[in-house]
Amino acid sequence: xxxxxxxxxxxxxxxxxxxxxxxxxxxxxxxxxxxxxxxxxxxxxxxxxxxxxxxxxxxxxxxxxxxxxxxxxxxxxxxxxxxxxxxxxxxxxxxxxxxxxxxxxxxxxxxxxxxxxxxxxxxxxxxxxxxxxxxxxxxxxxxxxxxxxxxxxxxxxxxxxxxxxxxxxxxxxxxxxxxxxxxxxxxxxxxxxxxxxxxxxxxxxxxxxxxxxxxxxxxxxxxxxxxxxxxxxxxxxxxxxxxxxxxxxxxxxxxxxxxxxxxxxxxxxxxxxxxxxxxxxxxxxxxxxxxxxxxxxxxxxxxxxxxxxxxxxxxxxxxxxxxxxxxxxxxxxxxxxxxxxxxxxxxxxxxxx
Numbered sequence: 001x002x003x004x005x006x007x008x009x010x011x012x013x014x015x016x017x018x019x020x021x022x023x024x025x026x027x028x029x030x031x032x033x034x035x036x037x038x039x040x041x042x043x044x045x046x047x048x049x050x051x052x053x054x055x056x057x058x059x060x061x062x063x064x065x066x067x068x069x070x071x072x073x074x075x076x077x078x079x080x081x082x083x084x085x086x087x088x089x090x091x092x093x094x095x096x097x098x099x100x101x102x103x104x105x106x107x108x109x110x111x112x113x114x115x116x117x118x119x120x121x122x123x124x125x126x127x128x129x130x131x132x133x134x135x136x137x138x139x140x141x142x143x144x145x146x147x148x149x150x151x152x153x154x155x156x157x158x159x160x161x162x163x164x165x166x167x168x169x170x171x172x173x174x175x176x177x178x179x180x181x182x183x184x185x186x187x188x189x190x191x192x193x194x195x196x197x198x199x200x201x202x203x204x205x206x207x208x209x210x211x212x213x214x215x216x217x218x219x220x221x222x223x224x225x226x227x228x229x230x231x232x233x234x235x236x237x238x239x240x241x242x243x244x245x246x247x248x249x250x251x252x253x254x255x256x257x258x259x260x261x262x263x264x265x266x267x268x269x270x271x272x273x274x275x276x277x278x279x280x281x282x283x284x285x286x287x288x289x290x291x292x293x294x295x296x297x298x299x300x301x302x303x304x305x306x307x308x309x310x311x312x313x314x315x316x317x318x319x320x321x322x323x324x325x326x327x328x329x330x331x332x333x334x335x336x337x338x339x340x341x342x343x344x345x346x347x348x349x350x351x352x353x
Contacts, residue, residue, distance in 0.1 A: 010052050013038045016266075017302050018239050020086045021121050022079055025052050026072050028064040033057040039120070040070035041275060041298040069298075071338060081106050082120045085113065089129050109351075118295040123267040130265050186227055187235040190245050193250045195337045200243055202231075206260030207242060210312045212333040224280040232310060252347060257315050268294070272306040278322045286324040308332060314341075323338045 021038035029045045035053065036042060053059040056073040066073040067274050084106045087098060099110035102125060107298045108116065113219035113230035125154075127305065188201035193309065199219040200210040209226070225230055236243075242259055249257055265273065275293050279285050291303045310318045313333065319341045323329050331338035 002071060007052065010038070011047055011050065014050070015044060016285065017041065017299065019082055020090075022083055025054055026056055026059050027052050028062070031343065033064055035064040035072060036067040037072045037079075039294075040067055041301060042069050042302050066198055072112045077114055079120060081108060081113075082117055084115060086128065089125065090132060093239060096188050097125070099125065104267055113267070120154070120296075127267040127271075140147050141339035142146060169234050184227070184230040186223075186230045186232045187238050188220070188223060188232065189234065189236045189239040189243050190219060191236075191247065193247065195250070195333075195340055197215065198243075198246060200239055200246065201227075202242065203262045203296060207312055208262045208317065210246070210314055212313055212337060213296045249314060250344070252344065254345075256281070261312060263285055268302070269309060270293075272303055273310060273316045276307065276316050276320065279317060284320045284322045284326070284342065286326075287329070288324050304329070 001278075008084045010016075010025055010027070012022070014027050017039045019039040019352060024038075026035045026037060027050050029049050030051065030242065031049045031326065036301070047329075050084070051062075053062065053064075060066070060073070082122045085102055088102065088105055099114055103110045103113045105340075106113070117123075117128070123131070128215055134350050184203060186201050186203055188199060188209075190197050192198075196214045197210055197216050197219060198209045199209065199213070199222075200207065201223055209223060211222065220234075243256060245255075245259065271294050272290060275290050287303050288297070290307075291297050291300045293302060296302065304321075307318045307321050308330070310316045313319075319331060328335050328338050328342075
């Protein structure tokens with residue numbers, strides 16, 4: 001019987017479609033009678049409908065049949081190769097690893113390894129190693145290591161290198177992370193727009209949240225719930241320049257909303273969000289198009305999840321993602337707002353006399 005902690009770990013691997021967990025277990029869905037690999041691109045089931053098995057044969061003895069999309073009962077040499085690469089990076093994340101040395105270790109050419117790794121995991125081996133180093137650093141400071149000791153243990157040769165990466169992965173400095181964000185200063189403002197109130201929040205490093213709603217008190221409550229350990233204070237004047245630029249967007253400006261951000265993201269989320277930011281003003285892209293550009297053409301659901309987790313509406317334009325047939329799909333702040341944003345962006349730029 002799996003412990004609660006083990007169940008939670010496996011479920012997290014399923015939610016993240018973690019290819020490293022392939023081969024370690026399979027999960028089965030009671031409502032469909034099907035079992036899958038953890039990395040299967042199919043829609044995620046409800047957690048109460050899932051049970052885990054150590055191997056395909058065990059799942060089949062329990063009456064489940066293999067998924068036709070991920071074929072968990074068949075050996076997959078490509079997945080096995082990528083899994084071996086992940087495990088090697090895990091074991092040597094603090095070392096300098098090149099595509100050449102990693103390719104020799106698992107028997108693939110550097111070019112083939114790079115292409116296959118991105119196809120299956122959605123990130124490059126280098127990005128994967130970077131994420132593992134940050135994870136090792138986080139584990140160290142959570143367990144009492146000093147910042148310097150955790151930095152060296154995780155393979156960062158200098159504090160400048162660590163601080164360079166911390167902005168993207170921690171959303172705060174290493175020292176602040178060690179204190180679990182305690183005392184982090186966040187200023188926010190709320191202003192009206194044609195689509196309701198807009199909440200804009202920022203740290204000294206950049207904007208950490210933009211959300212839309214119909215009630216200022218509710219938007220503020222959501223902000224405080226998300227950043228529970230931070231010192232949060234309304235400061236309309238301090239954020240006036242940022243708010244003015246976003247208000248200009250609602251007023252018909254086609255200028256890029258290129259504002260400094262202070263947000264946390266996994267390597268895959270960052271890849272998807274960068275693709276969203278590259279979509280031209282007034283244009284849209286389908287979820288499947290974005291998945292292909294992210295190097296994971298079958299991971300449309302994972303792409304949709306990454307888009308839905310975007311914390312800074314408008315600045316990362318998740319409203320420009322649509323269904324393959326052009327229909328609008330889910331939007332955290334409602335399809336009516338999504339339609340209004342897209343309609344606004346197709347209007348010609350206002351010309352002043």
